[in-house]
Amino acid sequence: MMTLFTFDRAPEFAHGFVRDIRIRWALEEAALPYTVASVPFEPRRHLAQQPFGQVPFLRDGEVELFESGAILLHLGELSEHLLPRAVPTRAQAISWLFAAFNSVEMETLPWVYFHFNRVQNQPGWLAVLEKRRDRRLDSMETALAGRQWLGEDFSIADIAMSDVLRLVGHLGGLADYPACRDYVTRASARPAFIKAHQDQLAYFARTAD
Amino acid sequence: MMTLFTFDRAPEFAHGFVRDIRIRWALEEAALPYTVASVPFEPRRHLAQQPFGQVPFLRDGEVELFESGAILLHLGELSEHLLPRAVPTRAQAISWLFAAFNSVEMETLPWVYFHFNRVQNQPGWLAVLEKRRDRRLDSMETALAGRQWLGEDFSIADIAMSDVLRLVGHLGGLADYPACRDYVTRASARPAFIKAHQDQLAYFARTAD
Incomplete structure (x- = not known):
């Protein structure tokens, strides 16, 4: 076990x-x-x-x-x-898995931390962080438009990506991203x-x- | 090909x-x-x-x-x-691979970006970024002390981790981290x-x- x-x-x-x-x-x-x-x-x-x-x-x-x-x-x-067995779809799922942890979480977590660690109200730096965060959310909004999951079937990539986006949404960062919001809602509704x-x-x- | x-x-x-x-x-x-x-x-x-x-x-x-x-x-x-075949050592190498892309790069790249995007000289936020960066470098310094590579043999984890640290060192961020510096030097000397x-x-x- x-x-x-x-x-x-x-x-x-x-x-x-x-x-x-x-x-x-x-x-x-x-x-x-x-x-x-x-x-x-x-x-x-x-x-x-x-x-x-x-x-x-x-x-x-x-x-x-x-x-x-x-x-x-x-x-x-x-x-x-949790992970498709066909080699091409497996490769895409693993690519998205790394995307969740590197391309996306790396650009959203600094904004999350800023939320908890505001230093002397620095609006200039907040704007930089929001811009970096939104550049990735723009990509995810495009990637998720009209799609249920990142691949044909739900996979570990969706667990990682939706959990990264769930935290962003929890702190109000998905207001302008309906496809990302719907994706988080859909993932979070799974038993x-x-x-x-x-x-x-x-x-x-x-x-x- | x-x-x-x-x-x-x-x-x-x-x-x-x-x-x-x-x-x-x-x-x-x-x-x-x-x-x-x-x-x-x-x-x-x-x-x-x-x-x-x-x-x-x-x-x-x-x-x-x-x-x-x-x-x-x-x-x-x-x-x-590039990746050991024995299951336990393979698992450790893959753990370190993700560590390079998530735990470490996620905390060093915001500092790198700050280096290129200083907004109205905000020393308070720079201090936060340096502290986050150094918390991870402290861990890497401990992990690398007395070790040649992250595992027994060189692997993809070392490619990822040493490249993440190489950029930090290039921008002067490894001054207080001799084991990290030596690791980057050793990796960068490979043919x-x-x-x-x-x-x-x-x-x-x-x-x-």
Whole structure:
């Protein structure tokens, strides 16, 4: 049985958004059995398992993985419900998986952090961050127009991309992006997401301050 | 034969750092045959191949990939010189591959962009970016201390990670990180990197303004 590791607690604003949700969701989609274990939020001493002191990480027998992208890919290899088997469509799904973690999240997360770390109200820099964020959202709006999922079928790429966009939308960043909003809504309506989300909320509620 | 696509030209400050270098490097390491083709830097009309209008992308027969991480992974599947075959070490290499593109590049590239886009000299925000960058560099300094490569052998993870850190070092960001600096120096001394770097410089020099 696989063990998914997350923190023992998280700040309340992060409940529902801690990245273990991406893995819980994939495991639920594929109906793979798993247990959840935790490491301390502070002090962070799990550097042997996760060199940046982050979560999630996963243990599957002798295999250990960190980074949610790598874990999603591992689960995709275990289940064709998560990653298509035909070589060309598999390659597109993996391309989109990396796009979620690099091209898109790399340009949206600085804006998210600015939201939480405003430094002396710096409107010039906020404008730069919004412009970078919107350049990517423009591309995603085009890519998602008229499409249900990034590929023909739902895949790990959709788990990653919709979770990246869900956080942007949660902070009001998708107001001008209806196709992105609809995509997040569609993804978040999947029973496996709903289960994963409820499980994460319940997990952190147990240990809330 | 594989075809690697890059831009037909690039601004001079980017020569030697356009991301096709990651793919050229991997192809040279594995001695895989390839040709290089280009798409216009402006106007960008290759959205069917690369939804963000970026480079590189790769065509390998019926397989098309975008995002340098996805392409590196594809090449890793083709050559054990690029990705170990034993399942546990492969999983660690893929974890580090995603770490390069998400945990590390996501926190260093905003600082790089600030370097090129300073808005009204905003020292408060620069301090935030440096702090975020250095938190990741601290982790990498620890991870690389006493190690030659991220895994036992050189892999696609080292191509990605050392290229991310090479740009940081180029802009002066590794002054306090000797293990990261040595790692970049060691990676950049590999014959395959030197060949890829020279090829990229020659490619863009042809079309320089």
